[in-house]
Amino acid sequence: MTDDTNGDLKAPSKVRLIEVAQEAGVSRSAVSLALRGHPSIPKRxxxxxxxxxxxxxYVYNRGAANLRTASTQTVGVVVHDVTNPYFAEIVAAVQDEMTLHGRVILFGNTQECTTRQAEFIETFREHNVDGLILCPAAGTQADMVADIQRSGVPLVLFSRDLPDADVDYVGSANFEGMQSATAHLIGAGHRRIAMVGGNTDTSTGRDRLAGYRAALGDAGIAEDPDLIVEGPATRDFGMRTIRALTTREPELTACVCFNDVLAFGVMLGLRADNKEAGRDFSVVGFDDIAEATLWRPALTSFGFSRQELGRRVAEMLLRRIAEPNSPPKRIILNFELRSRESVRAR
Amino acid sequence: MTDDTNGDLKAPSKVRLIEVAQEAGVSRSAVSLALRGHPSIPKRxxxxxxxxxxxxxYVYNRGAANLRTASTQTVGVVVHDVTNPYFAEIVAAVQDEMTLHGRVILFGNTQECTTRQAEFIETFREHNVDGLILCPAAGTQADMVADIQRSGVPLVLFSRDLPDADVDYVGSANFEGMQSATAHLIGAGHRRIAMVGGNTDTSTGRDRLAGYRAALGDAGIAEDPDLIVEGPATRDFGMRTIRALTTREPELTACVCFNDVLAFGVMLGLRADNKEAGRDFSVVGFDDIAEATLWRPALTSFGFSRQELGRRVAEMLLRRIAEPNSPPKRIILNFELRSRESVRAR
DNA sequence: GGATTGCGCTTGATCGATTTACTAGATCGA
DNA sequence: TCGATCTAGTAAATCGATCAAGCGCAATCC
Structure with a gap:
């Protein structure tokens, strides 16, 4: 079997419908119909x-079929960073759902570069994708979305909103989520609460910050600009920030973080000063990444299911492919409290 | 231009070569040749x-072109888990390199399921990919590789080796790497060293375990089966394992981990028992994922560049596509020590 | 009894590009 | 001035499937 003395030595994959037809003693069309399970061909x-x-x-040649049929059974998925587990999880979920519907994924990773993004979209259109799923790179203009829509390619955006685009979108309730997170701390008796990290370059950052402010306002707590520290979403920044803050603000008893990674930094920073989250200070994270459970103390966080988001995105695209002219829809997933050990009532 | 009061109102993407030809006052062929920069068409x-x-x-219709030309300019990439940053980084690197060569990626995530894997390969073949890149799911048989090869589709495997397959492969020196990692701890004065995680289902697991054993042997340290704990590569398993081990084995002063994720779990487990890696216990990770630097204490690990691996995989596939009959090649990348804070000499 | 319908297929056109073979006219060398 | 070569294209065949239209025969209907 591994030696090729002779064997059938089938000519590598050059079998066409017509060869099958000859072998079976019927016409090309009969084979085509049969293989696609058309009822006019009897069982025998x-x-x-x-x-x-x-x-x-025989291997079905979809390329040839695609020339006649409308659909290629492919969809393009373009994200800006698969290396980030958040997006990897979503891509995996989209992939699952699309596979379930017999579609294949053309994949593009833009690395936050709008030029590459435009190239992927262009190439995918040349490949005749049935639709596009996109998490726009920072700096994406709303009119590029309009261009895609005008060209007639179904499009769904996720996670990052584009203010002026009238398009299908699946995202998360960043404002309400951060509002709840802050309210959770207020409910536990905290009054001086810092907001660590995030920035106003993206809708995500703006919305989360606004949620924090709203919660303070609701509770009648005056906002203190000194307690809002914008910055990168890194462990290191969380660590430095909390050490500076607690030194400067002895009254501070809690903080909400733009995301979990920052919260881990905060917890490390506290420990460096011989304080412990959940005992001497309360910390709430955001996004509920896998690590949140495993940390000691386990991190209280607000999160939503990335898998559900991915599934919803896929479903939404399939719907738009089916009904190209239905009005744009938005789905916003809610954050839920995952209460663990890093918060203490006072 | 952005307002569509009337304008050209271009029929969504139904422009073909022939329309362009009419517009330009030439034949279809002239347009085809011109757009591909054929020299017989003068500049004007x-x-x-x-x-x-x-x-x-006009949007180039690759589907139609593919019917005549040999290549579709697509390649299939099948991994078992994009959610794992290790693979995400490789996928991103492969993507980059392929984009550089004008190729698009059909992407499949198998979730370690050989059935899904087979489906992806089948579908990708129907889509006429020019080649396949695959990290085989656990339990993949060598003859499925042979099947693909017989069918004439260029194939490159990576990261996980398939013992009996005679195929292009890019991987890492797992044996030598783990041998160095263990030797590193021995060099730091440790004698009782555990091996946490990994299993013998994959070549990776077998090779790393063998490397650990070899290093012990080289140093004349007797192997203790109680110190070898096979298991899944999760934070949780690392955490539980180290807690059990340190309770049971008071003499234990260090461990090597099958990968970094396990090492993080080990560090968390130590902390749960009021021990600290790099102070009370020494931990060496494996793979050197991005997080290793960010952790406190930063994790000492052995790694190689995933970007390079991805690039090499892509290059290798492109080479095989160009020369389908060249003999199979293997590239093995070496692990390098990234010494940080989680190991302490004694 | 003639018309209609249904079955199980076939024929031939077609999708939108590429490619081979060819040609009308210009240019050139002898 | 004649044949050869070059230039700038064109016409037609082709890739491998799908699909609309149709065909021969038998069964059914009125």
Missing amino acids: THARIQDAARRLG | THARIQDAARRLG
Whole structure:
């Protein structure tokens, strides 16, 4: 079997419908219909044809089919960073759902570069994708979305909103989520609460900050600009920030963080000063990444299911492909409290 | 231009070569040749044609072209888990390199399921990919590789080796790497060293375990089966394992981990028992993922560049596509020590 | 008994590009 | 001035499937 003295030595994958037809003693069309399970071909013939196809090692040529049919059964997925587990999880979920519907994914990773993003979209259009799923790179203009829509390619955006675009979108309730997170601390008796990290360059950052402010306002707590520290979402920044803050603000008893990574930094920073989250200070994270459970103390966080988001995105695109002219829809997933050990009532 | 009071109102993407030809006053062939920069079309005509194409918003239809040409300019990439940053980084690197060569990626995530894997490969073949890149799911048989090869589709495997397959492969020196990692601890004065995680289902697991054993042997340290704990590569498993081990084995002063994720779990587990890596216990990770630097204490690990691996995989596939009959090649990348804070000499 | 319908297929056109073979006219060398 | 070569294209065949239209025969209907 591994030696190729002779064997059938089937010519590598050059079997076409017509060869199968000859083998089965029918016409091309009969084979085409049979293989796609058309009812006009009776069972016996169908079996005979399928047998012939198997014998010859026939491989369906979708490229050829696509030339006649409308759909290519492909969709483009463009994200800005698969290396980030948040997006990897979403891509995986989209992939799952699309596979379930027999579609294949053309994948593009833009690395936050709008030029690359435009190239992927262009190439995917040349490949005739049935639709596009996109988390726009920072700096994406709303009119590029309009361009895609005008060209007639179904499009769904996720996670990052584009203010002026009238388009299908699946995202999360950043404002309400951060509002709840802050309210959670207020409910636990805290009054001086810092907001660590995030910035106003993206809708995500703006919305979360606004949620924090709203919660303070609701509770009648005056906002103190000194307690809002914008910055990168890194462990290191969280660590430095909390040490500076607690030194400067002895009354501070809690903080909300733009995301979990910052919260881990905060917890490390506290420990460096011999304080412990959940005992001497309360910390709430955001996004509920996998690590949140495993940390000691386990991090209280607000999160939503990335898997659900991915699934929803896929479903939404399939719907738009089916009904290209239905009005744009928005789905916003809610954050839920995952209460753990890093918060203490006072 | 942005307002569509009337304007050209271009029929969504139904512009074909022939329309461009009419617009430019030449034949279909001339347009085809011009757009691909064929020298027989002079500059002036070329410009006129390109102008016409732009005016009409022509989109190249690769599907149609593929029917005539050999190549589809697509390659399939199948991994078992994008959610794992290790693979995400490789996928991103492969993507980059392929984009550089004008190729697009069909992407499949198998979730370690050989059935899904087979489906992806089948579908990708129907889509006429020029080649396949695969990190085989656990339990993949060597003859499925042989099947793909027989069918004439260029194939490159990475990261996980398939013992009996005679195929292009890019991987890492797992044996030597783990041997160095263990030797590193021995060099720091440790004698009782555990091996946490990994299993013998994959070549990776077997090789790393063998490397650990070899290093012990080289140093004349007797192997203790109680110190070898196989298991899944999760934070949680690392955490539980180290707690059990340190309770049971008071003499234990260090461990090597199958990968960094396990090492993080080990560090968390130590902390849960009021021990600290780098002070009370020494931990060496494996793979050197991005997080290793960010952790406190920063994790000492052995790694190689995933970007390089991805690039090499892509290059190797492109080479095989160009020379389908060249003998299979293997590239093995070496692990390098990234010494940080989680190891302490004694 | 003639018309209609249904079954199980086939024929031939077609999708939108590429490619081979060819040609009208210009240029050139002898 | 004649044949050869070059230039700038064109016409037609082709890739491998799909699909609309149709065909021969038998069964059914009125």
